[in-house]
Amino acid sequence: MMDAQQFALLCVYVLAGLLGLCVGSFLNVVIYRLPGGISLSTPGSHCPQCGYVLKWFDNIPVLSFLLLRGRCRSCGKRISPRYVAVELANALLWLLSVALFYKVNLVYMAVAMVVSSLLICVFFIDLEHMLIFDRFQILLALCGVVAMFTDSFTVWSDHLIGAVVGGAVFAGLYFGSIAVLKTEGLGLGDVKYAAAAGLLLGWQKLIPAILIGSVSGAVFMVAANRIRHAEKHTEYPFGPFLAVGTLIAMFFGNAIIGWYWNLLFL
Numbered sequence: 001m002m003d004a005q006q007f008a009l010l011c012v013y014v015l016a017g018l019l020g021l022c023v024g025s026f027l028n029v030v031i032y033r034l035p036g037g038i039s040l041s042t043p044g045s046h047c048p049q050c051g052y053v054l055k056w057f058d059n060i061p062v063l064s065f066l067l068l069r070g071r072c073r074s075c076g077k078r079i080s081p082r083y084v085a086v087e088l089a090n091a092l093l094w095l096l097s098v099a100l101f102y103k104v105n106l107v108y109m110a111v112a113m114v115v116s117s118l119l120i121c122v123f124f125i126d127l128e129h130m131l132i133f134d135r136f137q138i139l140l141a142l143c144g145v146v147a148m149f150t151d152s153f154t155v156w157s158d159h160l161i162g163a164v165v166g167g168a169v170f171a172g173l174y175f176g177s178i179a180v181l182k183t184e185g186l187g188l189g190d191v192k193y194a195a196a197a198g199l200l201l202g203w204q205k206l207i208p209a210i211l212i213g214s215v216s217g218a219v220f221m222v223a224a225n226r227i228r229h230a231e232k233h234t235e236y237p238f239g240p241f242l243a244v245g246t247l248i249a250m251f252f253g254n255a256i257i258g259w260y261w262n263l264l265f266l
């Protein structure tokens, strides 16, 4: 039988999963509307093809998509699978936050949830529009301030060092590529992002975050250029890769660092 504590934990998981889906549904609205400067609240959700206004039962995360087989109820046009991907990704990252941090540190768990949702927005908006909104950077930095005083594995100064070093290194790359290559190798948004991510992670976890972001970004660009036979000028956003690196470092950074130390000293 399940004791009271296990039951409470089960409830937390179910709640985090369901709320995660609903918040994911709202993130879709943010991702779709914010870059176009459209109000987040009005008009209600509608089909971009035919304007059909969604009823509440068309708007249930994942379930409605499955029931309608990914098509608009009114015009039958396909609905982008991105909507379901965002909902599922947010729910999974919220569940991961509970699994890793619920028993260790409740405030840090909440930070991990907010950062997960924030970075899903950064990922998809930068992927499509090549920009990271300042309001996301500010929110990420605010989460960083909370993490600074609640992260059990680092002290507050580690987070300040992370912000300064992250910002300085990326600013160096930014101005360096303008001076040497006469082109922006990365955007000014990436520089601000590195500083905010450094504040969140602390310098120890910022290192794996940037390594994972850069390597996965480089591999993707080489592969994409091969497939597309693109000219050299094709620009790719760096933000989505940095966001993935940040999430991996936030969730598994301590494990990665521990594994690396063992590798060095065993």
Ligand SMILES: [Zn+2]
Pocket: 047, 048, 049, 050, 051, 052, 072, 073, 074, 075, 076, 077
């Ligand atoms: Zn439609």
